[in-house]
Amino acid sequence: MQDLDRALQKLLDHDVVAFPTETVYGLGARIDSDIAIKKIFSIKERPFFDPLIVHTYSVDQAKLCFSSWNLIADILSKHFWPGPLTLVMKKSNQISDLITSGLSNVGVRIPKHSLALQLLEKLNIPIAAPSANKFGKTSPTKASHVRKEFGDSVFILKNENELSCEKETSCEIGIESTVLLIRENFEISILRPGVILKSQIVDVLEKNKVLFKWVNSTSKNESPGHMKHHYMPDIPFVICRNPAMKLSELAEILNSKLKELPDCIEGVQIIKPVQKIEKIEFLKLSTDPTLAAREMYSQLRSASERRPQALCYIQLPTQNSETWESVFDRLYKAASLIID
Numbered sequence: 001m002q003d004l005d006r007a008l009q010k011l012l013d014h015d016v017v018a019f020p021t022e023t024v025y026g027l028g029a030r031i032d033s034d035i036a037i038k039k040i041f042s043i044k045e046r047p048f049f050d051p052l053i054v055h056t057y058s059v060d061q062a063k064l065c066f067s068s069w070n071l072i073a074d075i076l077s078k079h080f081w082p083g084p085l086t087l088v089m090k091k092s093n094q095i096s097d098l099i100t101s102g103l104s105n106v107g108v109r110i111p112k113h114s115l116a117l118q119l120l121e122k123l124n125i126p127i128a129a130p131s132a133n134k135f136g137k138t139s140p141t142k143a144s145h146v147r148k149e150f151g152d153s154v155f156i157l158k159n160e161n162e163l164s165c166e167k168e169t170s171c172e173i174g175i176e177s178t179v180l181l182i183r184e185n186f187e188i189s190i191l192r193p194g195v196i197l198k199s200q201i202v203d204v205l206e207k208n209k210v211l212f213k214w215v216n217s218t219s220k221n222e223s224p225g226h227m228k229h230h231y232m233p234d235i236p237f238v239i240c241r242n243p244a245m246k247l248s249e250l251a252e253i254l255n256s257k258l259k260e261l262p263d264c265i266e267g268v269q270i271i272k273p274v275q276k277i278e279k280i281e282f283l284k285l286s287t288d289p290t291l292a293a294r295e296m297y298s299q300l301r302s303a304s305e306r307r308p309q310a311l312c313y314i315q316l317p318t319q320n321s322e323t324w325e326s327v328f329d330r331l332y333k334a335a336s337l338i339i340d
């Protein structure tokens with residue numbers, strides 16, 4: 001494939017490439033090129049304190065990224081890889097401090113996408129890749145999202161079926177991978193929820209009679225995944241957890257509370273209204289959490305392009321199951337304000 005060969009050459013030339021995975025589009029660079037890794041941070045306008053996830057095409061290649069490999073990693077990788085699960089453990093000397101933002105841990109996964117795997121296998125070098133968007137902004141699930149974000153400055157490797165037809169497809173899952181920290185003492189913690197659930201991880205480990213302990217709190221010094229604001233659209237976005245709230249009351253709260261927000265948190269610009277909010281558009285997602293995850297980022301982007309004064313999502317009391325956790329993790333971080 002001509003596009004695949006061109007993407008490969010870009011990476012060999014110490015450049016970056018946007019490529020599709022089953023979760024979102026990634027902006028990738030080979031792990032052994034500090035020049036290309038620095039380009040990721042520069043192009044995304046990403047602070048160097050935010051680590052990158054490494055992608056490989058095989059378990060054997062993933063093992064080389066870690067200083068050691070344990071039973072938990074072995075069992076989970078056999079069950080969930082290729083797929084949307086990132087394992088975080090102590091890094092090997094193959095992984096630079098630039099990739100991990102100086103942390104001793106690195107996150108690694110094998111993507112479940114044929115084109116991403118072909119690229120990784122042909123390159124035969126792991127690729128560090130965050131999502132292909134500006135820092136703190138909504139993640140891309142289509143090639144057109146990446147193009148709107150970066151123009152012609154980034155080469156985009158497209159899905160195979162998009163090369164022969166005009167219809168554009170979205171990434172199958174639509175949100176980033178579950179990130180699981182595995183400590184050397186077999187303590188484990190979810191740093192970022194995703195479609196692979198805690199209950200599924202527990203089930204696999206218990207069926208394989210693996211001893212482990214869940215830890216809910218983690219230190220910023222040992223792991224990535226602590227950003228409180230991310231995925232934000234270019235318009236004020238709020239979440240209302242009171243379905244009975246009247247529209248007039250909601251608008252009054254928005255006009256009062258949004259003004260009080262700081263302009264920036266953790267390097268992420270908080271989007272606030274430039275004038276009094278009188279018209280509010282409502283985000284409508286599927287009642288199926290799997291479909292809601294797949295369409296969420298695309299709908300946030302589409303709403304931003306329509307430029308309403310404010311965008312609001314009404315969270316229902318029924319949307320409190322484990323399957324909704326990853327969706328609301330993203331929505332809460334994308335929101336400027338959450339109202340009860």
